[in-house]
Amino acid sequence: MAVHGVAHAAEVLYAGLFAQQHRGQEGAGMVVSDGKLLHVHKGAGLVQEVFHGHRLSGLPGNLGIGHVRYSTCGAPRAQNVQPLVAECADGAWAIAHNGNLTNAGQLRRSYQQSGAIFQTSTDSEVLVHLLADPYYRSRVRRVGRALAELQGAYSFVLMTRDSVMAARDPYGFKPLVVGRLGEGYVFASETCALRQIGADYLREVEPGELITVNAKGLSSYRFAEPAARGAQCVFEMVYFARPDSMVFGYNVHQTRVAYGMRLASEHPVAADIVIPIPDSGMSAAIGYSRASGIPLDMGFIRNHYVGRTFIMPETGQRVAGLNLKLAVLPETVAGRRVIVVDDSIVRGNTVRQRVALLRACGATEVHVRISCPPTRRPCFYGIDFATETELAAAHREVEEIRVCIGADSLGYLSEEGLLAPFKDGPARFCRACFNGDYPVEVADRQGKLAMEPGAVAVPAEDTSEERT
Ligand code: SF4
Known part of the structure; x- marks a missing residue:
């Protein structure tokens, strides 16, 4: 979830996360910005537990992002709770992710071989490295270029000190909507969160779209063409989403x-x-x-x-x-x-x-x-x-x-x-768990603990004498 241009962003995020508690029970967190600093609070447990006794007034700012964690990649441990926050060469970034990246293992190995250090065992962290990568950092539409490297399912919210962004993969696996709250904007997985905070539903974030909100207002572009074959997760309709939500327009x-x-x-x-x-x-x-x-x-x-x-x-x-x-x-x-x-x-x-x-x-x-x-x-x-x-x-x-x-x-x-x-579009739905027809190639089929320490064999240091 993300908000921009709302008073007491932390309180609004809290209410929105609370409404979406059914999407993840293992951890919760939020990052808000007062325009200068990012303020972070997160931990293991339910929203109420994580923020119990923590004064939301200690998280000042009118923009921020929040997350409830349901682990589908990485063990249920404290380091993996989102949002993830990183200090990059051009300032601080925070990201929160819903979905699973199917090429995260490849990207992670490639960055690790170049000397990068990962703080979590989640797939989501590769986006932090792509954002920090000088190759993308120096280019226009760098966030879109970085997102275009990812494969699989993702609805992301991102933030810097003065802006929030929301992006959805080209297949549209996971829901993500945008709403209006007073003069501000809100992004959430489900419309039940918008209703909880009194925001008006505007529309879905489109597959392959990146929306940015900053002091200049809202702008949007396509970082990837929507996939000809959509793949909205039909299991959201069967089980995952809350009954009072509109998901994928239904x-x-x-x-x-x-x-x-x-x-x-x-x-x-x-x-x-x-x-x-x-x-x-x-x-x-x-x-x-x-x-x-x-x-x-x-x-x-x-x-x-x-x-x-x-x-x-x-x-x-x-x-x-x-x-x-x-x-x-x-x-x-x-x-x-x-x-x-x-x-x-x-x-x-x-x-x-x-x-x-x-x-x-x-x-x-x-x-x-x-x-x-x-x-x-x-x-x-x-x-x-x-x-x-x-x-x-x-x-x-x-x-x-x-x-x-x-x-x-x-x-x-x-x-x-x-x-x-x-x-209006049964073909836009993924149902691979029922029929085995996977819409996106899965490079790594190693299960959710594949990035845990010890899951990947690390070659021992070569102590043999150098030969010339
Ligand atoms: S429909 Fe099944 S396979 Fe496809 S994203 Fe949803 S749960 Fe996964």
Whole structure:
């Protein structure tokens, strides 16, 4: 998120980050500028925790950027929390990144071989080095030239002491919007942040566009042509984004309701109640109930003091979180045929547990309906979808998965159903995790810890005698 030209930028960023907490729970931070100095505060934890007891008035300025971290590259540790800040030859820069760069490993190795030192194990840091590189520093439109070196998925916000910038990759993988707040401007991943701070939505940052806001106002240019084949992440619509956001021009809740309605027509079954997995299955369950005429009821109660388990970085945390997160209402499910609606099955551990819980509480039949197709391939563009071997659907047919999770029936939304709500451009969406058709070549497929210390073999110093 970024703001420019707003009073008390830190307070505005705080509110906007808070609204987007669902996008990352591991760390949070912000950098604001008073025109002379960049003021930084960041740390591990939720927005409220990181800024607890920290007076936002200690972060003066009317421009800044902020970030909530969900690690898809680099371990969940303090150094990797963004924004990243660097002192370059021409002044201080701060950057914050959403997405995954598919050529970051190559760029990093190349800079390291030239003697550069990296402070983090994230892919994002290569942009700092490109910005500092004299080759780009001396050229017009240097930021655009640096961005054009990157491949993969990125929505970036950047700042100097007096300007903020926002850029989106040519495929448009990740959402990024611009809004107006009084005389100032705001950039955010989701429109829910704009609404939270009272900003008006203007438009999306276009794929391949770099927008700069400074004392002269807003200016924009294309640093790359938009890719002929767009690749907006359809998983934002399925799970990631907040239901009250507009993402890629579509309301997320309404899209999920449409998924549920389509799911009911693709996979009908006789049952007594439809229950959602809260919160992610709620909108699709409403749609399923609406289209099937089967009443919607509350079968699970969610403990809101446990965060989003899908985006927890470690499997152990996810499993512990799952155990604490949901409780069944036996009064709702006992003696009934139940349809459970959820957004996706990734590893399968979640849904297996839930089916067993429902049976233990007296459900006579459990039918599972999933509002996206089987997740068969990993994501290399910014969603932490396990390795292929961990994915429940990577090498299993639907019937095998049904047996694994212990359900009476299992139905996934078709790929046609997934794209059906996007009347003006289904081809603009990435769905590689469902069909393996990756829109951008992935140079490094080494997983999210590939840049951790020790992950790359460093050649030992050559102590042999020099030969002439
Ligand atoms: S592979 Fe899946 S999760 Fe990754 S960007 Fe594409 S649609 Fe989104």
